[in-house]
Each structure stands twice: as structure tokens, then as C-alpha cells.
Amino acid sequence: MTTYKDDRDKKLQESESLYCDVVEGTNDLITSVDSEGRIVYINHKSRDIFGLSPSECEGQYAFDFIHPEDQDRTRKWFHACIAERLKQSSMENRQVNRKDGSVHSMLWTSTFYYDQHGNVTGVNGIARDITERKLTEKLLQESENKFRSFFNQASDSIFLLSITEKDLIIEDVNDAAIAAHGYGRGELIGKGITFLDDKESASHVPERIKTLIDRKSMIVEVDHRRKDGSVFPVEVNAKLIQIGDKPYILAIDRDITERKMAELAMAEQLRLEALGSSIGDALITGNSLQDMMQRCAEEFVRHLKIPFARIWTMNEHNNVLILQASAGMYTHLDGKHSRIPLGSMKIGQIASTGKPHLTNQVIGDPQISDQEWVREKGMVAFAGYPLIIDKRVIGVMAIFSKERLTENILKLLGSVAVRISLGVDRMRSEKELAESEERYKKLFQSSHAVMLLIDPDTASVVDANPAALEFYGYSYENFINMKMKDVNTLSSEEVATEIARAKQQGRNYFVFPHRLASGRVRTVEVYSGPVPVKGKQLLFSIVHDISDRIQAEQERERLTAEMEQVIFATSHDMRSPMLNIHGYSHIMSESVEKCRSLIPQSGMSEVIQAKMQGIFDEHIAEPVRYIKNSIRQMDSILSGLLALSRSGRVQLSIENLDMNRLLSNMIGYLKIKIKEEGIELHLSTLPPCRGDEVQMGQVFTNLIENAIKYLDPERHGIIHITGKQKGAESVYCVEDNGIGIPAADINKIFTIFYQVDHSNRGEGLGLTIVKKTVERHGGRIWAESEPGKGSKFYVALPATGNG
Amino acid sequence: MRGDVIIVIAEDDEGHASLIIKNLQRIGIENEMLHFRDGEETLNFFFRKGEGPHVKSGTAYVLLLDVRMPKIDGLEVLRQLKCDSVLQKMPVIMITTTDDPDEVERCHALGCNVYISKPVDYDRFVKSMNHLGLFLRTSEFPKINDFRGEQTGHYGP
Numbered sequence: 031m032t033t034y035k036d037d038r039d040k041k042l043q044e045s046e047s048l049y050c051d052v053v054e055g056t057n058d059l060i061t062s063v064d065s066e067g068r069i070v071y072i073n074h075k076s077r078d079i080f081g082l083s084p085s086e087c088e089g090q091y092a093f094d095f096i097h098p099e100d101q102d103r104t105r106k107w108f109h110a111c112i113a114e115r116l117k118q119s120s121m122e123n124r125q126v127n128r129k130d131g132s133v134h135s136m137l138w139t140s141t142f143y144y145d146q147h148g149n150v151t152g153v154n155g156i157a158r159d160i161t162e163r164k165l166t167e168k169l170l171q172e173s174e175n176k177f178r179s180f181f182n183q184a185s186d187s188i189f190l191l192s193i194t195e196k197d198l199i200i201e202d203v204n205d206a207a208i209a210a211h212g213y214g215r216g217e218l219i220g221k222g223i224t225f226l227d228d229k230e231s232a233s234h235v236p237e238r239i240k241t242l243i244d245r246k247s248m249i250v251e252v253d254h255r256r257k258d259g260s261v262f263p264v265e266v267n268a269k270l271i272q273i274g275d276k277p278y279i280l281a282i283d284r285d286i287t288e289r290k291m292a293e294l295a296m297a298e299q300l301r302l303e304a305l306g307s308s309i310g311d312a313l314i315t316g317n318s319l320q321d322m323m324q325r326c327a328e329e330f331v332r333h334l335k336i337p338f339a340r341i342w343t344m345n346e347h348n349n350v351l352i353l354q355a356s357a358g359m360y361t362h363l364d365g366k367h368s369r370i371p372l373g374s375m376k377i378g379q380i381a382s383t384g385k386p387h388l389t390n391q392v393i394g395d396p397q398i399s400d401q402e403w404v405r406e407k408g409m410v411a412f413a414g415y416p417l418i419i420d421k422r423v424i425g426v427m428a429i430f431s432k433e434r435l436t437e438n439i440l441k442l443l444g445s446v447a448v449r450i451s452l453g454v455d456r457m458r459s460e461k462e463l464a465e466s467e468e469r470y471k472k473l474f475q476s477s478h479a480v481m482l483l484i485d486p487d488t489a490s491v492v493d494a495n496p497a498a499l500e501f502y503g504y505s506y507e508n509f510i511n512m513k514m515k516d517v518n519t520l521s522s523e524e525v526a527t528e529i530a531r532a533k534q535q536g537r538n539y540f541v542f543p544h545r546l547a548s549g550r551v552r553t554v555e556v557y558s559g560p561v562p563v564k565g566k567q568l569l570f571s572i573v574h575d576i577s578d579r580i581q582a583e584q585e586r587e588r589l590t591a592e593m594e595q596v597i598f599a600t601s602h603d604m605r606s607p608m609l610n611i612h613g614y615s616h617i618m619s620e621s622v623e624k625c626r627s628l629i630p631q632s633g634m635s636e637v638i639q640a641k642m643q644g645i646f647d648e649h650i651a652e653p654v655r656y657i658k659n660s661i662r663q664m665d666s667i668l669s670g671l672l673a674l675s676r677s678g679r680v681q682l683s684i685e686n687l688d689m690n691r692l693l694s695n696m697i698g699y700l701k702i703k704i705k706e707e708g709i710e711l712h713l714s715t716l717p718p719c720r721g722d723e724v725q726m727g728q729v730f731t732n733l734i735e736n737a738i739k740y741l742d743p744e745r746h747g748i749i750h751i752t753g754k755q756k757g758a759e760s761v762y763c764v765e766d767n768g769i770g771i772p773a774a775d776i777n778k779i780f781t782i783f784y785q786v787d788h789s790n791r792g793e794g795l796g797l798t799i800v801k802k803t804v805e806r807h808g809g810r811i812w813a814e815s816e817p818g819k820g821s822k823f824y825v826a827l828p829a830t831g832n833g
Numbered sequence: 834m835r836g837d838v839i840i841v842i843a844e845d846d847e848g849h850a851s852l853i854i855k856n857l858q859r860i861g862i863e864n865e866m867l868h869f870r871d872g873e874e875t876l877n878f879f880f881r882k883g884e885g886p887h888v889k890s891g892t893a894y895v896l897l898l899d900v901r902m903p904k905i906d907g908l909e910v911l912r913q914l915k916c917d918s919v920l921q922k923m924p925v926i927m928i929t930t931t932d933d934p935d936e937v938e939r940c941h942a943l944g945c946n947v948y949i950s951k952p953v954d955y956d957r958f959v960k961s962m963n964h965l966g967l968f969l970r971t972s973e974f975p976k977i978n979d980f981r982g983e984q985t986g987h988y989g990p
Contacts, residue, residue, distance in 0.1 A: 602901070605930040608953045610848035616955040617855070658955070665953040676933060 059136065059157040063092045065150050079136070079159065081129025092155075097124035097133055112150055117142055122160070135164040187211070187264070187283040189223065193243070196236055197222030198279055210285060212257035223281070228253035228261050238268075242279060246270045251286065262287050295438070302442045305333035309446050313453035319343070320354050322457060326427075326450055327357035334439065336431040337407065342370065342377060343417075343425040343454060351381055351426060359407075375399065376414060381423045386415040386444065390434045404430075411435040415447035419455040467563075480554075480573040483563070489514045492568055501575065503547030519543045519551055536758070544573070552577045598675035601668040608668075612661040619654040622646050670799075677799045682722040682806060686830045689716040689762070692723065693751060696731055700738075709738060709747040716753035719760040719827040725803050726827075730764070732796045733823050737766035740821070759809075759826040770817035779813060838893040838974050840866045843875040843910060844928070845902040849951065853897065853928070856962035862969060872905025876913060879920055893974040897965075898945075900929040900936060908939060915944040922975050926965065 059079050062071035072087045080087060080095050087095075096104050100123035111119045118141050125134045136157040143151045181188055187207030191198035200218050208215055211226055218225075224232040231252035242248055247269045253261050264283040271280050308329040316322025323341040330339035338358025342351035349372040353363050367375075373382040376397055380387055390411045392398045398412060413435055414428035427447055435443075474481055474493070480501045483493035491512050499506055502517070518525060520542060532540050539557045546552060555574040560567050626646050629639050693713055697704070704711055711734075719726075734749065741747035745767060753762040771779060780801040804811045808828055815821035840857070844850040850868045857866070867886070869875040875898070877883040888894065896914070900907040907927065914920045926947040927940045937948050949965050952958050 602931055605951075605953050606846045606849065606901075609852070609930065609951055609955070609958060610846065612953060612955040613852045613958060614848065662954060668953070672931075672933070679935075 057158075059155075059159070061087075061092065061155050061157070063153045063155070065152060067091050067093060070152070075159075079125050079127065079134050079157075081127040095125050095128075097126050100124050111140070111142060115142075115144060115148060125157075133161070134159050135161045182206075184282075187285075189279075189281040189283065191223060191279040191281055193239060193277055193279060194222075195239070197224050198235070198239065198281075199223075200225075201278065207283070210256075210262075210283075211254065217257075226254050228255050242268055242270055243277075254283070263290050295436075298436060298438060301333050302438060305329055306442060306446065308333060309449060313449060316453070316457070319454060319457045319461070322453060323355035323450070324357065325355075326446075326453075327355040330429055331358040334429065334431065335433075336429050337409070339427070339429040340367070341417075341425060341427045341450070342381075344372070344381060344423055351377055354425070376412075377426050377428060380414045380416050380426050380428070384416050384418060384421075384423050386413070386447070388413045388435070388440055392430070408432050413440060413443050415443060417447060417451040417454060419451050424451060424454055424458075470561075480575070482571045482573060483561075484514060484558075484569040484571055486560075486567065486569045492563075498573065501546070501573070502544075508547075517544050519545050539574075541576070553580050594675040594678055597671050601671040601675070604668055605665070608661055608664060612658060612665075615654045615657045615661075619651060619658075622650045622654070670796075674799050674802065677725075677802050678806070680725065682725060684720050684722055684807070687719050687721050687723060687726060689718055689726075689753060689760070692727060693730060696727060696734065699731075700734060703738065707738065707741070707747065709741065709749060711749045712751065714750070714752040716751070716762060717755040717760045718830045719762075720830055721807050721809075721827055725807070729800050729803050729825065730762075732800045733764040733825070736796060737764055737768060737821070737823075741766060741768040742818075755829050756826075758829055760829045761824055761826045763822050763824050765820065765822045767820040770819055770821055771813065771815040772817050773815075776813060776815055780811070834862075834864070834895075834969050834972055834974065835893065836864060838864055838895060840864050840897060840969070841875070841878070841894055842866060842868045842897045843872065843902065843907065844868065844897070844899045845870055846899070849899070852958070853962065853965075856959060857966055857969070860963060860966040862966055871902045872907060872910045875910050876905060879914065880917075888977060891976055891978055893976045894923050895969065895972075895974050896923060896925045897928050898925055900927060900931065900940070908943065911940065911943045911945055919977060923977060924972065924974055926968070928965075 056073070057075070059075040060071075060073040061069055061076075064070050069087050069090055069092050072084045074084060076082055076084050076087045093101060093105070104121065104123045107119070107121045118139065120137065120139050122135060122137050125136050126132075127134065137160045138155050138157045140153050140155045142153055145151050182205045184204055184206055187210045188204040189198075189200055189207060190202040192201050193199075200221050200223060203215060203218050208218070211218070222235075224235050227235065231254070234252070238248065238250060247267075250266050250268070252264060252266055254264050255261050263286050265286045266281055266283050268279050268281040271278050309326055312322055312325035312329055316325055323343070327339040327341055330336060336358065338356070338360055340353060340357075340360075341355040343354050344350075345352055351370040351372065353368040353370075356363055367377070370378045370381075372378050376387060376399065379397070387397060388411075389395045389398070392404045392409050392412045393401065395412070398404060403409075407430075409430045409432060411431040411434055412428070413431070414426060416423045417425035417427060427450060429443070474483075474495045477495060478497050480498040481495045482491055482498055484490065485492050491510055491514070494502075494504075494506065494509050499509060502509060504512070515522070520528065525540075525542070528540050528542065532538075539555045541553060541555055543551045544554045552575050555576050556571050557574070558569050558571040561570040562568075626643060629642055629646075632639070634642070690713075693716060697711060697713060730751075734751070737749050738747070741749075748767045750765040751762070752765070753760060755761075780797050801811050804825055804827070810826045811824065813821055813823050840862075842850050842853060844853065847870070854866055854868070867878070869878060874883075874885060875896075877885055877887075879888050881887040898907045898910055902910075907929070911925055911927070914923065914925060921944065924946040925944070926949060927945045928949050928951055929936070930951045930953070940948055947965075947968060949961055952961060
């Protein structure tokens with residue numbers, strides 16, 4: 031202890047005078063610590079650092095002023111220094127100000143003193159307050175870190191380039207640059223920037239260096255090439271910077287592929303919009319169908335920058351696609367693609383399937399047949415669309431392109447195809463409409479039939495043809511806009527009733543009483559149907575004056591009824607005298623027999639007896655026989671006439687008839703006759719019909735009996751009865767293989783008193799009655815026959831409805 | 834049929850009347866037969882009108898009535914007879930040349946008892962008359978006792 035103190039004292043004394051000014055005048059903290067670690071001396075800086083005066087510090091342990099976090103480290107350093115008997119060492123630690131708690135970073139330079147045994151006798155320390163510097167250092171470090179992190183984490187590629195005359199040498203690159211170009215850091219450092227540039231961009235490097243040096247900074251778009259050879263566009267933001275006294279270039283490269291694409295897409299969008307509006311123009315202002323389509327094709331070529339476009343339309347009569355428009359490299363409309371049958375080649379297939387065909391790889395596409403041409407012309411894409419209206423293909427449009435067709439282009443083409451379809455359809459229907467209106471006008475004006483055009487909303491006359499004006503007796507001016515209720519004398523309810531009745535009867539016309547200008551009322555048939563005229567549904571009516579016909583019909587009906595009455599009365603009244611003729615001729619013949627039996631008893635001479643017998647036989651008995659035969663014949667005719675006149679008067683009770691049952695029953699009645707004559711009769715399954723059971727039974731009995739009656743005795747008789755429903759009718763057929771009817775007679779067989787063969791087998795009224803009965807049912811009857819082969823009698827009757 | 838039943842024949846055709854009478858007599862019907870030529874005469878007889886003969890009280894009658902007759906036809910005769918409370922009991926046999934089912938229907942509706950047709954064919958006419966005769970012979974006919982409200986007579990044998 032004393033040694034140290036002595037030494038210290040001595041030293042102090044020695045140096046005091048020398049260093050006093052230095053020590054107290056310095057900015058550094060100067061202290062002296064004894065072997066115990068206690069402060070034995072400290073200069074005035076203790077106030078700044080520790081917040082205590084030098085005298086307050088003296089005697090305190092120096093370690094107690096060290097920041098707690100640094101004490102351990104300082105102690106280790108201290109022991110290490112001693113262990114190695116170091117005379118001088120430096121270290122940094124922090125000291126704590128007792129007064130305000132502030133921390134000071136101090137850089138110590140310590141001098142160790144040892145005795146001859148090597149034990150520490152004291153330490154002098156000079157410490158510089160480096161708090162400021164530390165702070166700056168820290169800030170610098172942070173800034174450096176920040177910069178590094180920015181440098182490395184930036185999404186843009188950053189290059190630090192040194193400048194040579196011809197190239198810029200890569201000094202440093204960030205992670206983004208490495209990732210963007212696919213090279214390792216080592217592969218890039220030291221290379222010229224032209225190493226990364228695309229050929230074209232590289233050629234501009236020297237002039238860009240000049241510009242940069244002149245202007246200090248520049249922004250330029252260049253293409254870079256990756257390690258894999260792919261090229262991508264970058265926007266380079268280059269700045270001339272000074273590091274030390276050396277100029278460098280800091281280049282920040284931004285990958286602008288997406289921006290470029292967006293720009294391209296935008297440009298495409300604009301192009302497509304322009305195309306869309308041009309097509310719209312063409313569709314509206316085209317003078318003809320072909321002009322319109324040609325303009326559309328030309329717009330395709332112009333806006334899409336494609337080599338060529340074509341449009342075909344479908345000829346629906348022969349299913350051939352006709353080339354209507356061709357623009358671009360080919361403009362002719364003849365050649366092998368001018369007429370393409372449906373289903374043939376690519377275009378024909380698009381039309382037959384109604385589906386578009388789109389490809390960005392025409393080479394190798396099996397559907398594109400002209401591979402040689404495609405290769406030679408460098409075609410890349412094809413798009414063909416069907417032009418469709420109402421699910422009907424009316425044409426095809428197709429384009430070839432040397433560039434890929436993007437989704438947007440295809441989408442637009444799809445919608446353009448729809449617009450062109452509509453345009454073609456509109457143009458066609460306008461043309462057809464114009465033509466049909468022209469035809470209609472001619473027809474309307476020149477027709478002798480009375481024609482009216484009626485507005486169904488106002489029920490008034492919109493147009494009337496000259497025939498109508500003549501019929502109704504109005505001037506055009508007076509007739510137009512006249513209300514139909516002023517023409518039709520029926521009330522609106524009666525009109526509705528008639529319309530309902532027509533519908534129920536399946537008529538396509540109405541019967542109305544129409545009043546003429548003269549006041550006369552005529553019965554007319556009105557055939558009416560809707561016609562679209564200039565976008566409005568009008569009612570086109572043809573009016574038929576049927577007053578005369580109706581009158582004639584009524585007259586005929588009256589005459590028929592009268593005639594029937596005459597026939598009925600005559601045939602009936604004739605029976606009374608006939609009964610007398612027949613009856614009394616019978617009585618006469620009985621009387622003659624009686625007389626003849628009396629002759630032998632008369633006592634007359636044999637000669638006279640013989641004469642009398644002769645007279646009785648020849649002149650009485652035989653005539654009476656003829657009279658009786660004739661009466662029978664007359665009776666048969668009269669019965670037929672009576673049945674005929676009666677058949678028109680019988681009340682019909684119409685119901686659904688099971689014709690299978692009806693015919694089976696009838697055949698049952700005829701069985702014996704059929705068996706006796708060895709006839710084959712086949713009855714097929716028959717559809718039902720509407721009719722009167724009794725009357726229909728008679729009709730078919732008559733037809734079958736007729737068939738039997740007129741069978742050929744030379745052949746085995748066969749009769750077929752068949753039936754089929756045809757629309758609203760059930761049509762039955764009775765077919766025989768009999769003698770048949772001569773062609774000249776076929777239309778007469780249903781007329782009164784006609785007989786196929788005149789050998790007196792019937793009264794000839796059967797078929798007349800049959801026809802009348804069938805017609806009273808609203809049916810039809812007709813016959814087909816071939817003499818020597820047989821006849822077919824058809825009966826068509828109203829079929830049963832669903833109920 | 835009793836022998837005193839009078840057969841009244843209303844028939845405009847004399848020939849027919851004669852044929853009917855001849856045939857009935859031929860099969861042995863010997864009853865008294867009266868013949869009237871039209872509906873008017875017939876009605877006058879039954880309703881005791883006019884100059885001609887009149888129906889006798891207490892006598893049984895059967896009427897063979899033709900449908901078609903001048904002046905008043907058989908249907909009208911039938912209708913009037915059937916409206917009378919006494920005469921309606923007298924059997925009426927329609928004899929006519931027609932076989933019109935509507936007419937047959939009308940006659941039955943008016944209350945005729947039998948409907949017999951006169952076929953034009955004489956052989957069938959004879960058969961018809963045989964049927965008529967059989968019917969007449971096997972039936973009993975009520976007496977017409979009075980037909981002015983004095984219903985004192987009895988019917989049947």
C-alpha cells in the first residue's frame with residue numbers, strides 16, 4: 031500500500047507541475063485508481079460524466095460508475111489485461127451519471143502499473159466521451175441497415191455500375207436483380223451491363239453512357255434477357271452518383287412486362303372498340319346485303335390487322351354456303367370456297383354444327399385442311415363463327431390471323447357474329463318485306479275479291495281494295511276509318527257467338543250480315559288472318575258475298591224437301607191402287623182357275639172347250655202373271671223411294687260408336703248367307719266414330735250386302751272391312767273382289783236408280799240412301815273400283831274426340 | 834168374338850175395303866160389317882151426327898181404321914175416339930199401306946190396339962188378313978152402352 035501511495039505521491043509530485051494544465055484543461059476524463067479499485071484521482075470531467083465533483087468521487091470504487099450491463103465485460107477485460115501483464119489497453123464501456131442518470135459511452139485507454147512481483151499497483155485511465163460518436167455510429171448503422179434492406183428487398187432490380195467507355199460494369203446487384211435475371215450474384219458481378227441487355231438494347235449502351243454523364247440521370251425502356259433466354263421489358267431509372275471521388279451509376283430497373291401487357295390490352299381494347307363501332311356502321315349503312323358484309327369483312331382486316339376475313343350466307347333451298355364477302359389478301363368471290371355445301375370443309379362444318387371453331391394453332395389442327403397454305407402464309411390463328419338467327423344457321427364468318435387471337439378478340443368476334451347475324455336477318459327480312467309488300471299491294475289492288483285491312487284495336491277499316499269499294503259502294507275516303515260495327519249488322523255479342531261457333535266447327539271463316547252503302551244487307555263469309563304491316567298486327571280479311579249462294583242453297587233445300595215430299599206422297603199413294611191391281615188380279619186368276627175347272631162340266635163341244643182353255647191360259651192367266659210380277663217390281667221401287675224420302679227425316683241420335691261391336695253384330699246377322707255362299711269375310715280392328723247406331727248399321731249392312739251381291743260367281747269371294755283414323759275422320763273401307771264397276775259408272779253409283787248391272791238384282795236405291803245417311807252424319811262416301819278385280823267403298827265419318 | 838160384334842171399316846179405297854171384307858169372310862168371319870169412305874162419315878157414325886147411320890147403344894163394335902183418308906184422316910178419328918170416355922174402350926185396329934215407323938209410333942201413342950199393314954203384295958196381304966182374322970176371332974169386345982155419360986153397360990162376354 032505504502033509503496034503504491036509513495037509511488038503515487040512521487041509521481042504526482044513529479045508530474046503535477048508538468049501535466050496539471052493538461053489534465054485539467056483536457057476534455058477527456060482522467061482518473062487514477064488504486065490497487066483496491068478505488069478512485070484516488072479524477073479530473074473535473076467527473077462532473078460531466080458522473081455528476082459528482084472530483085472530491086466526491088475520490089475514495090469510491092471505479093466499477094460502481096460503470097453501467098450495470100457493461101460491468102461484467104469490463105471486469106473480464108480488466109482481469110485479462112492483468113493476467114497478461116499488459117501495460118496499456120483500450121476498451122469501451124458506458125458510465126452512469128449519478129446525478130441525472132444519463133449514460134455516457136467512454137473509450138478508455140488504460141495504463142497498468144505493477145510491482146516487482148507483478149501485482150497491480152494502480153491503473154490510470156484516460157476516457158473520451160464518445161456518446162456523440164456512438165450515436166452517430168448507431169444512426170449510420172441503422173441507415174446502412176435500412177439501405178441494405180431496401181437494396182435487397184426492393185422489388186426492382188438495383189445495379190451499382192462503374193463506368194467504362196463502352197460498358198457499365200456491375201459492381202453490386204440486389205436480390206431482386208438476381209431473381210429477375212436468373213443468374214447467381216457471382217455470375218453478374220464484374221460483368222458489363224450489356225451482358226444482360228437484349229441485342230437491340232445493348233447496342234444503345236455507349237450512347238446512353240454519354241447521355242447519362244451529360245444529364246446525370248435518365249429513364250429509358252430497354253429489353254433484358256434472362257439466363258433462360260427469355261426477354262422482358264424493363265424501365266431503367268439511372269443516376270450518376272459519386273462514391274468517394276469516383277463516379278458510379280445507380281440503375282434501378284423495373285420489370286414492366288405487366289404494364290406493357292396492360293398497355294397492349296388497352297390498345298387492343300381501343301382497337302376492338304373501334305372495330306365494334308365500325309361494324310355497327312357497316313351494318314346500318316350497308317346498301318345491300320353483300321355491301322354490308324363486304325364492309326364488315328374489311329373492318330375486320332383493318333382493325334384486327336389480320337390477313338383476311340370472309341363471310342358466307344346460307345342458301346336454305348339447297349343448303350349451300352355462298353361466299354358474300356372477302357377482304358384482305360383475297361378479295362375474289364369465286365374459286366373453290368365460293369360455294370360450300372353444308373357439312374363440307376371447315377366452313378360447312380361450322381354451319382352444320384352451329385358451333386364456332388377457334389384455334390391459335392392452325393398448324394397441326396386436323397380441322398384446318400389447307401395445312402400447306404397455312405404454313406406458307408405463316409397463319410397462326412383461325413376463328414370461324416356461325417351466323418345464327420332463331421337457332422337457324424344463316425351463314426358463317428371466318429378470319430385467319432398471323433398472331434394469336436386473344437380472349438378479348440374472340441369474345442368480341444363472338445358478339446360481332448351475333449350482330450352481323452341480326453344485320454343479315456334484318457336486311458333479308460327488310461328485302462323480303464319490301465318484296466312481299468309490293469306483291470301484296472298488287473294482289474290487293476288488282477284482285478276481284480273484296481279485301482279489307484282492319485285495325486283490330488279500333489275495329490276500323492285501314493285499307494280497302496277497289497273491289498271492296500265497289501262491293502260496299504263507298505268512296506275510298508268515306509270507307510277508310512269506318513268502324514266495322516257500322517258494316518256488320520250483328521251486335522258485338524252476336525259477333526262473339528259467331529266467332530265461337532266458327533272455332534267450334536273448325537271453320538276458318540265467319541258468316542256475317544254486312545250492310546252496304548245502299549242499305550242492303552248481304553250475307554258474307556269473312557276469311558280473316560293477322561298480317562304484320564309496318565310493325566303492327568292488322569287483320570287482313572277477304573269478304574265473299576254468299577247471299578246468292580245461300581239463297582240458291584235454300585232454294586235447293588226447299589226443292590229437295592218438296593221433291594222428297596212428292597216422292598213420299600206418290601210412292602205412298604201409289605200403293606193403294608197397286609194393292610187393288612195386285613189383289614184383284616189375284617182374285618181374277620183364282621176365278622180363272624175356278625172357271626177352267628168348270629169347263630169340262632159345261633157340256634160344250636171339245637173344240638170349244640179346248641179354245642176356251644187356250645184363251646184362259648194364254649190371254650188371262652199369263653197376262654195376270656205379268657201384272658203380278660210388275661206389281662211386285664213396282665212395290666220394290668216404291669219401298670226404296672219411301673225409304674229414301676224417310677232417310678232424310680229420321681232423327682239422328684249421334685253418339686260415340688264402337689264400330690267393332692257394331693260390325694261384329696251385323697256380320698252375325700249375315701253369317702248364314704256368308705256361310706251358304708262360301709264367302710271369306712275379314713274384319714280388322716276398327717276405330718270408333720260419331721254416328722247414329724241404327725243408321726250406321728244400315729249403311730254398313732247395305733255396303734256388305736252390296737259387296738256380297740256383286741261378287742264374281744267365278745271366284746272365291748273375299749271381303750275385307752278395314753278402318754283407320756285420319757285426322758278428324760275415321761275412314762272405313764269395305765273391299766270386295768267382285769265384278770267391279772266400270773270407270774264410266776263410278777260417279778253414278780250413288781245417284782238415284784243407278785244399278786251396276788241391269789239384271790234386276792235390286793231396286794238401285796241402296797247406295798243413294800247410304801250416301802244420304804252418311805252425308806247427314808257429316809261424313810263422306812266414295813268408291814274405287816277396277817272392273818274384274820273388285821271394288822272399295824270408303825266411308826269417312828267424324829272421329830271421336832278425346833272424351 | 835161374338836157374332837153380334839159389328840166390324841166397322843173406315844177405308845177410302847173401295848177396292849181395299851172389298852178385299853178386306855172378302856178375306857175376312859173367306860176365313861169364316863160372318864159378322865156384320867159397316868163400311869165408311871172417310872173419317873168424317875166414320876166420326877158421324879160414332880158420334881151420331883149427320884144423316885147417315887149411327888152407332889147403336891148396347892152393341893159391341895170393333896173399328897178397322899185406315900190412316901190415310903180424305904176430309905178427316907185416320908189419326909184424327911183415332912184421337913177423337915180416344916178422347917171420348919165411352920168410345921175410348923172400343924178397340925181400334927189401324928190398317929194402313931204405310932210401314933213408316935213414325936206413323937206406327939204415333940198410332941200407338943194415340944191408343945190404337947193393333948196396327949196391321951196392308952202390303953202391296955197380295956200374298957202378304959192375305960197373310961196379314963189371316964192375322965187380323967185370328968185376332969178378331971180370339972178377342973172379346975165391350976158393348977158400347979151409351980156414350981153420353983150413361984155408363985150402364987158392361988164389358989166382356
